[in-house]
Amino acid sequence: MDKYKKKGKTPKINANIEELEKKIEDLENQLKRAVADYLNLEKRNILEKKEFVKYANKELLERLIPAFDTLFLAGKYTTDESVKLTIKTIIETLKDVGVEMVDTNGEFDPNLMEAVAVEEGEDGKVLEELRSGFTLYEKLIRPAQVKVGTSIK
Structure with a gap:
């Protein structure tokens, strides 16, 4: 050093x-x-x-929804138990892959529903579901179309 x-x-x-x-x-x-x-x-x-x-199944689901609509409509107007069982099986299968039907019972929810008709009734309550809505893992795929009650005459 x-x-x-x-x-x-x-x-x-x-x-x-x-x-x-x-x-x-x-x-x-x-x-x-x-x-x-x-x-x-x-x-x-x-x-x-x-x-x-x-969300890979989203497009497939969107294409199948119209067929489900037809089947659900048939289920409303038939007494055939096999149709009702088929509908139940489809709904359970959809749940297994993250698809839920929008619950339209009770209050109208503009985030999940589309009001296509208004009728005298309890204000803000869904009176009738006209078309089912669907979510995929809580993300809206298609809003439910509903008839909503109003107190205004």
Whole structure:
């Protein structure tokens, strides 16, 4: 060490060491940020894949809903137990894959229902469901069409 002090190199070496230590610290921080960014990207990709799989059946469901409407309508006007059993089975199967029918009992909910008719009755209450509505994992696929009561004559 003494030979460096005599030639005046110690301050320069110390400055170089400090500079290199600073570069190492900067690179370590960059690496930590890059790893964190990568892990966040991986998590985001996993969530996106789960969402894609979750809603992959949406288009199929939208195409099948008119057929369900026809079957549900037939179920209202038939005494044939096989039709009623088929409807029940379809509803249970839909529930198994995250599809729920919109509950139209009680108060009118504009987030889930579409009022297509108004009739004298209890104000704001759904009087009749005219067309079923559906949600897929609580996301509205099609609003229920309903007749709503009003106290205004």
